[in-house]
Amino acid sequence: MATSILSRSSGFTSGQGSSGPVERARRVWEFRRILSLLIGRDIRVRYASSMLGYVWAVLDPLALSAVYWFLFTQVITRKVGFPPYILFLVAGQLVWQWINSSINTSLNALRSESQMVRSSNVPRELWVLRVVLSQGVQYIFSLPVLAIFAIVYSKTPNHDIVLLPLAMIMTVILCTGIGMILAPAAVLVRDLRSIVRITTRALFFLSPILYSLHDVAKKRHSVAEFVSWNPITGIMALFRAPFFPQELDWTDVAHSAIVTAVLFVVGLWTFSRLERPMLKEV
Secondary structure (H helix, E strand, O other), X not given: OHHHHHHOOEOOOHHHHHOOHHHXXXXXXXXXXXXXXXXXXXXXXXXXXXXXXXXXXXXXHHHHHHHHHHHHHHHOOOOOOOXXXXXXXXXXXXXXXXXXXXXXXXXXXXXXXXXXHHHEOOOOXXXXXXXXXXXXXXXXXXXHHHHHHHHHOXXXXXXXXXXXXXXXHHHHHHHHHHHHHHHHHHHHOOOHXXXXXXXXXXXXXXXXXXXXXXXXXXHOHHHXXXXXXXXXXXXXHHHHOOOOHHHOOHHHHHHHHHHXXXXXXXXXXXXHHHHHHHHHHO
């Protein structure tokens, strides 16, 4: 259905590349129905082609969480994060799965739909936004797993649960900004995929996913100040706050919001600059 609607949206002119951010945002909003159809198609395809379906949405972060739990509680026995550590880990791993998948999938967001990107009237930013929101839906589908661990360890969410929508909005803006930088650049620079893969691995360990920022501050306050400006830090604190209120530091959230806004603006500018040369290669 989404494909048939897109096929009737042809006739796009090259003038979109010169339109301003307000006009681009308006056009994305006009095509919001197509965006929802594309997201629905992605979810259906992802589960229809797998025997285990929904299980795969949480199996990877759960398996990694189990490995890290064993490493940091049974082998190294170094206290990091907050108890129960497995809940702390899963809460972080599920968010990281959303961010990491959005970044890596955005590398192929334009090339995988090259025919539609070239010929349809759909704003090309929509292809990046579709990737980010599809992964966001995947995150929402994985929340029952987090709830199960909370029930097992008798952890009741506190009033900070109202911050989850803010955390999700910031995640969407961050991933969309990064995606709009990477999607057109990946078409022009083939080696970018390898660079991003290495960078995201480093980013995983530089972000408070396995540990808390409090753990870093105890050892190296200057390093903690640096990590505080990592946009994932404040976002992770917002997601964990319903179960671990001690994680919430509004200074970290403010730092994340600033860096996220900057990356989003840079993403808009980069996308508009690279859109025309990208169309020659896609």
